[in-house]
Amino acid sequence: MQTVKDVGERGLIKLLRRYCSDRVGDDAALMGAMPPGYELVVTTDVLVNGIHFSETTTSAEDVGWRAAAVNLSDLAAMGATPWGVTIALGLTAATSIDWVERVYGGFTDCLQKYQTELVGGDTVRSPVITLSVTAFGQVQSNRAILRSNAQVGDAILITGAHGLSRAGLEILLHPEKANSLSAEQIAKLHRAHQRPQPRLDVPELIWQHSDRAAGMDSSDGLADAIVQICEASGVSARLDWQAIPIPTEIELVAGSKAKAIDWLLYGGEDFELVLCMPRSAAIALTQKLEEAAIIGEIVAGDINQDLDLSQSFQHF
Amino acid sequence: MQTVKDVGERGLIKLLRRYCSDRVGDDAALMGAMPPGYELVVTTDVLVNGIHFSETTTSAEDVGWRAAAVNLSDLAAMGATPWGVTIALGLTAATSIDWVERVYGGFTDCLQKYQTELVGGDTVRSPVITLSVTAFGQVQSNRAILRSNAQVGDAILITGAHGLSRAGLEILLHPEKANSLSAEQIAKLHRAHQRPQPRLDVPELIWQHSDRAAGMDSSDGLADAIVQICEASGVSARLDWQAIPIPTEIELVAGSKAKAIDWLLYGGEDFELVLCMPRSAAIALTQKLEEAAIIGEIVAGDINQDLDLSQSFQHF
Numbered sequence: 040m041q042t043v044k045d046v047g048e049r050g051l052i053k054l055l056r057r058y059c060s061d062r063v064g065d066d067a068a069l070m071g072a073m074p075p076g077y078e079l080v081v082t083t084d085v086l087v088n089g090i091h092f093s094e095t096t097t098s099a100e101d102v103g104w105r106a107a108a109v110n111l112s113d114l115a116a117m118g119a120t121p122w123g124v125t126i127a128l129g130l131t132a133a134t135s136i137d138w139v140e141r142v143y144g145g146f147t148d149c150l151q152k153y154q155t156e157l158v159g160g161d162t163v164r165s166p167v168i169t170l171s172v173t174a175f176g177q178v179q180s181n182r183a184i185l186r187s188n189a190q191v192g193d194a195i196l197i198t199g200a201h202g203l204s205r206a207g208l209e210i211l212l213h214p215e216k217a218n219s220l221s222a223e224q225i226a227k228l229h230r231a232h233q234r235p236q237p238r239l240d241v242p243e244l245i246w247q248h249s250d251r252a253a254g255m256d257s258s259d260g261l262a263d264a265i266v267q268i269c270e271a272s273g274v275s276a277r278l279d280w281q282a283i284p285i286p287t288e289i290e291l292v293a294g295s296k297a298k299a300i301d302w303l304l305y306g307g308e309d310f311e312l313v314l315c316m317p318r319s320a321a322i323a324l325t326q327k328l329e330e331a332a333i334i335g336e337i338v339a340g341d342i343n344q345d346l347d348l349s350q351s352f353q354h355f
Numbered sequence: 356m357q358t359v360k361d362v363g364e365r366g367l368i369k370l371l372r373r374y375c376s377d378r379v380g381d382d383a384a385l386m387g388a389m390p391p392g393y394e395l396v397v398t399t400d401v402l403v404n405g406i407h408f409s410e411t412t413t414s415a416e417d418v419g420w421r422a423a424a425v426n427l428s429d430l431a432a433m434g435a436t437p438w439g440v441t442i443a444l445g446l447t448a449a450t451s452i453d454w455v456e457r458v459y460g461g462f463t464d465c466l467q468k469y470q471t472e473l474v475g476g477d478t479v480r481s482p483v484i485t486l487s488v489t490a491f492g493q494v495q496s497n498r499a500i501l502r503s504n505a506q507v508g509d510a511i512l513i514t515g516a517h518g519l520s521r522a523g524l525e526i527l528l529h530p531e532k533a534n535s536l537s538a539e540q541i542a543k544l545h546r547a548h549q550r551p552q553p554r555l556d557v558p559e560l561i562w563q564h565s566d567r568a569a570g571m572d573s574s575d576g577l578a579d580a581i582v583q584i585c586e587a588s589g590v591s592a593r594l595d596w597q598a599i600p601i602p603t604e605i606e607l608v609a610g611s612k613a614k615a616i617d618w619l620l621y622g623g624e625d626f627e628l629v630l631c632m633p634r635s636a637a638i639a640l641t642q643k644l645e646e647a648a649i650i651g652e653i654v655a656g657d658i659n660q661d662l663d664l665s666q667s668f669q670h671f
Contacts, residue, residue, distance in 0.1 A: 064503075065432075065433060065501055065502050065587075066398060066428075066430075066502075066571050066572055067396045067397055067435065067490075067492075069396055069499050070397060071394050072391075072395075073389045075388075075391065076388070078386060079386035079387065079388075079389060079491075080383045080384065081386060081441060081474060081475055082382060082383030082441075082475060083443050083487070084443070085443040085477050085485075087480065089482070090481070091479070112382075114383060116381075116382035117381060117382055117383045119383065123397065125397060125398075127399050127400070127401040127489075129401060158397060160399060163401045163406065163407070164403065164406050165401075165403045166483045167481060167483055169445060171401060171443045171485075173397075173443075173489035174383075175397065175491065176383075180388065185381055186382075187380075255381065256382055271380065271381075
């Protein structure tokens with residue numbers, strides 16, 4: 040098995056060039072002009088082996104997919120369309136070339152699905168495998184989705200179910216917990232965890248119904264997203280707990296409703312969007328998105344002082 | 356001494372926000388529009404503790420400065436003006452908060468000097484300290500400096516002396532080797548190694564004299580830059596060895612002319628630009644840059660087959 044040490048930095052860079060856009064090859068990538076009326080959006084995220092993924096339990100392709108998806112989700116959360124992505128890889132001398140190529144395969148699969156490309160990178164020796172990804176995109180002026188844009192009276196909308204990724208992790212770690220699930224349900228949970236889909240389809244649908252939206256993605260959990268949006272907007276939230284969907288699969292894996300709700304609120308990594316916009320627009324949008332739901336309303340107040348809400352979070 | 360573990364990820368992010376642009380705070384940074392007639396340029400570089408710097412021998416401020424400068428140099432090498440920078444930090448639980456803040460201090464000092472700002476980041480736990488930086492900038496259309504643009508007959512120009520960074524490292528590791536140097540010479544070498552200056556001043560000067568330039572920075576060494584440019588342009592080079600300046604300080608520290616030349620050609624990390632352009636423009640440019648020199652000419656041929664040149668590299 041060939042390793043990074045065998046091939047050397049130069050050899051590796053040559054090998055990985057095959058996965059890159061033709062823009063690569065200079066000190067920096069030349070990306071061309073931006074269309075008039077658009078703004079640049081930039082985001083960066085790092086995955087560390089043993090912390091954000093495990094080389095031993097996550098397939099190389101999934102590590103790559105995930106590294107791309109996490110960053111594209113941040114662009115989706117801003118309402119932006121991806122333009123290009125860079126990846127900086129820290130690799131140990133013993134990392135196998137086959138593993139690296141499979142990571143790049145999964146990474147570029149995800150980029151291709153969302154019509155964007157790998158435009159630059161760096162490869163360095165490191166005692167731990169690290170993937171640092173920066174994604175940049177374009178958003179039409181005044182069409183950026185910001186956390187700070189929520190207004191009292193807005194409906195709070197989620198673009199899909201939460202808790203699926205956490206349940207997927209559980210059955211990957213403990214396959215016996217999937218005993219009561221159908222093959223289809225198992226595949227759904229695996230996919231939620233291993234192949235998260237950034238919601239780049241959502242922003243254009245929003246603007247068909249609304250001139251304004253606040254929001255972010257739910258990568259750090261649904262509860263966190265609601266708190267962050269409210270903090271940034273200086274408002275609070277009233278949640279309609281009955282309206283938050285608890286997928287059957289999650290309850291079956293969790294073994295109790297309380298645990299299912301915990302995963303749903305705090306599990307994270309679902310990469311859905313949590314959006315705030317006028318109710319009529321939110322209703323129209325949920326009708327276009329299969330698993331979307333309106334789960335509450337923005338109200339006046341300070342979310343961190345809002346005992347009702349924090350107790351609700353605890354007792355829901 | 357407070358550590359990353361004491362403060363936690365959230366606490367650390369809050370602390371580091373002080374160093375960031377107001378654009379930070381959403382899932383991604385909203386950078387605004389690009390002026391018409393400009394193109395986006397993107398580059399990324401990683402520094403790993405123990406490989407690209409040593410936490411024990413490099414001051415935190417210098418680590419930060421260097422991480423910024425390396426990336427800004429890549430923009431300069433493309434002829435671009437910096438627009439913004441992101442940093443993704445991998446930190447061990449035991450990393451001191453003071454060290455992290457000093458890194459950010461050095462990092463933003465460098466950004467400020469070159470009128471750019473920190474627009475995003477990510478902070479993760481890692482078994483080894485890692486800094487992944489992505490810089491993006493703007494370049495006027497048709498004013499990008501590419502490696503592949505060199506033409507037969509072009510003069511090869513360096514914007515400053517080479518080997519200084521390598522000599523600086525030497526006297527930092529072995530202070531006794533600086534015994535025959537003046538305080539001013541020592542400071543110059545230290546500065547070359549610890550506070551490299553990206554040549555963002557150069558591109559606008561080029562266009563006062565030329566409509567075309569090829570080039571790259573010399574971060575991986577002067578010899579490497581010449582080879583890379585020739586490879587990308589499908590040409591070879593004839594070097595005027597007498598014209599390559601060997602600073603006195605380097606020879607004094609190296610102890611022999613042969614070693615000084617080795618550092619000059621292969622030492623790397625000088626972050627000057629190596630440029631190819633019509634001779635008349637090159638002459639005009641060298642007159643505007645204090646330590647610039649024309650060191651050769653682009654000739655027809657294949658640099659990797661060019662035995663004269665490779666022997667010259669060895670016997671110079």
